[in-house]
Amino acid sequence: MNDLAYSGINTTVRILEQQLLSKDIMNSLLASKELQQALEVLQKTAYGFQTDELLQTKQFDTILMKHLKNQYEELYELTPTPELLDIFSIRYTYHNLKVLLKEKFAKKDFSHLLVPIGRYSVATLKQLVETRDSQDVPSVMVTAVREAYEDFENFERLETADVFMDTYYFKHLRMLERELQDDKVTEFVNLMIDLENIATLIRASAQKQSRSFLQTVLSNEGTVSKTQLIDTFQELGWASLLQLFDGVSYKEELESILSQENISVLKLELLKDECIYRYLKDATFDAFGPYPSLAYIHASEMEVKNIRLILVGIDNGFSEEQLRERMRPVYGS
Numbered sequence: 644m645n646d647l648a649y650s651g652i653n654t655t656v657r658i659l660e661q662q663l664l665s666k667d668i669m670n671s672l673l674a675s676k677e678l679q680q681a682l683e684v685l686q687k688t689a690y691g692f693q694t695d696e697l698l699q700t701k702q703f704d705t706i707l708m709k710h711l712k713n714q715y716e717e718l719y720e721l722t723p724t725p726e727l728l729d730i731f732s733i734r735y736t737y738h739n740l741k742v743l744l745k746e747k748f749a750k751k752d753f754s755h756l757l758v759p760i761g762r763y764s765v766a767t768l769k770q771l772v773e774t775r776d777s778q779d780v781p782s783v784m785v786t787a788v789r790e791a792y793e794d795f796e797n798f799e800r801l802e803t804a805d806v807f808m809d810t811y812y813f814k815h816l817r818m819l820e821r822e823l824q825d826d827k828v829t830e831f832v833n834l835m836i837d838l839e840n841i842a843t844l845i846r847a848s849a850q851k852q853s854r855s856f857l858q859t860v861l862s863n864e865g866t867v868s869k870t871q872l873i874d875t876f877q878e879l880g881w882a883s884l885l886q887l888f889d890g891v892s893y894k895e896e897l898e899s900i901l902s903q904e905n906i907s908v909l910k911l912e913l914l915k916d917e918c919i920y921r922y923l924k925d926a927t928f929d930a931f932g933p934y935p936s937l938a939y940i941h942a943s944e945m946e947v948k949n950i951r952l953i954l955v956g957i958d959n960g961f962s963e964e965q966l967r968e969r970m971r972p973v974y975g976s
Contacts, residue, residue, distance in 0.1 A: 649933050652721040656935045659714070662689040663942055663974045664950075672953045673963050673970075681957055685950070703954045707947045712760045714943045718936055725762055726819050727933050730828060731940055732761040733819075737812040739765060740788065743772040744804035748795050783818055787811030806859060813839075813862040827934065831919045834893070836865040838915045841884065841897075842908045844876060881906060893918050913971065916945055920972040945971035 664672075668684065675681035678698065685692040690710055697703065715732055719725055735758045742756045757765055763780055771777040775789050791807035794800070813836050820832040840861050847857055854873060861869035867887045875883050881901045888894060893914060900910045923938035948971050956966045 649723070649936070650931050652718075652723075653931065653935045655717075655721060656939045659717070660939060660942075660974070663939075664688060664946055666973050669949065669970075669973050672950070673966055675953075675957055678954065678958050681954060690950070701958065703951060707951055708758060708760065711943055711947050714940060715760055718940060719762060722933075722936055724823070724933060726822055727828070727937060728940060729762060729819055730816065730823075730832065730937070731944060733815055734812060735760040736763050736768065736784075737787075737808045737815070739768050740772065740784070741804045741808045743768055744788070744791055744795075744808070745801060747772060748799075748801055748804060781815070781818070783811060783815050787814075809860070810862065813864040817864040825933075827922055831922050833866050834891075834915060834918050836862055837867065837888065837891075838911050840865050840867070840869065840872060841901075842911045844872060845906050845908055845911075848876070892921075909969065913969070916941075916948075916971045920945070942974040946974065949973070 668688065671684050672681050675684065679694060682692050682694040682697055686694055690706060692706060697706075715728065718728055722728060739757050739761075742753045745751075746753050759765055763784075767777065767779050771780060771784065771788055775785070775792060777785055787807055787810075790811075791803050794807065795803045816832050816836065820829050843860055844857065847860060854877070857873050858869060861872060863869050871887065872884070875887060882898075884901060885894065885898055888897060891897070896914050896917075900906060900914065919941055923934060923941055952969055953966055956969075
């Protein structure tokens with residue numbers, strides 16, 4: 644990646660950063676005693692929430708995802724390396740492919756679940772699912788759809804869409820990492836896949852799933868093979884997984900999570916966002932290079948998660964302490 648090619652976009656990013664919610668505003672949201680108070684705080688921000696309407700509909704996600712969509716679209720128009728933004732956006736692409744495949748398999752309308760974020764439009768993805776071919780997306784996505792269809796035609800399992808799209812999401816992530824050839828990108832792609840593998844192992848273990856199920860749902864694109872993960876866990880227990888991740892920067896946090904009697908998948912998700920935030924934190928001071936864009940879009944992702952958490956939490960009677968425990972890092976803090 645050419646660092647100088649980013650000098651112009653980084654100037655724009657500096658302007659966009661000013662719209663991110665400050666720590667003070669987040670604290671005001673967290674201190675809100677009722678939903679109306681929180682919505683009134685957000686009404687004065689770039690989100691422009693309409694308090695009266697949202698108190699009735701509580702359709703927070705529609706506004707939050709529209710805002711995030713706009714941030715992605717603006718950066719995609721400017722960036723000389725769209726693959727960099729794909730690192731964060733393709734999870735929406737594969738989510739949409741899951742939805743579209745399930746529509747075909749179940750012959751039902753799930754369009755309300757589609758999320759219009761990413762480099763590939765919903766129309767392009769629909770065409771891919773309808774024809775099982777496309778010249779407008781990477782070949783890895785075409786292969787993913789074709790294999791999902793083949794499995795469904797053989798076994799008629801609706802969960803085929805989930806299994807194959809999850810598998811190819813991680814394959815796509817690894818493909819992007821190899822294309823970009825950037826040490827920092829490699830670090831957080833490894834992190835994203837490894838922690839999701841551990842989270843999947845935790846969920847499957849709680850459901851008492853079989854070894855063959857684990858082999859199906861875990862990814863081989865992480866730094867540790869799925870067979871090694873399964874063998875180590877089944878033979879030696881959760882704490883033994885730490886030896887497989889001995890050199891990672893987050894080993895202490897991972898040890899704290901895995902040592903708990905009831906291991907929390909949420910804490911693994913929070914750890915992932917915290918680590919990526921740490922990797923990108925210094926990028927806010929870069930004059931050149933691609934990282935300010937990546938840091939900004941990740942900050943936008945975390946901000947949306949935090950706002951959703953706070954609004955839904957307040958509406959469901961969560962305490963401020965409970966909300967703070969679940970918060971992602973706030974930009975600039």
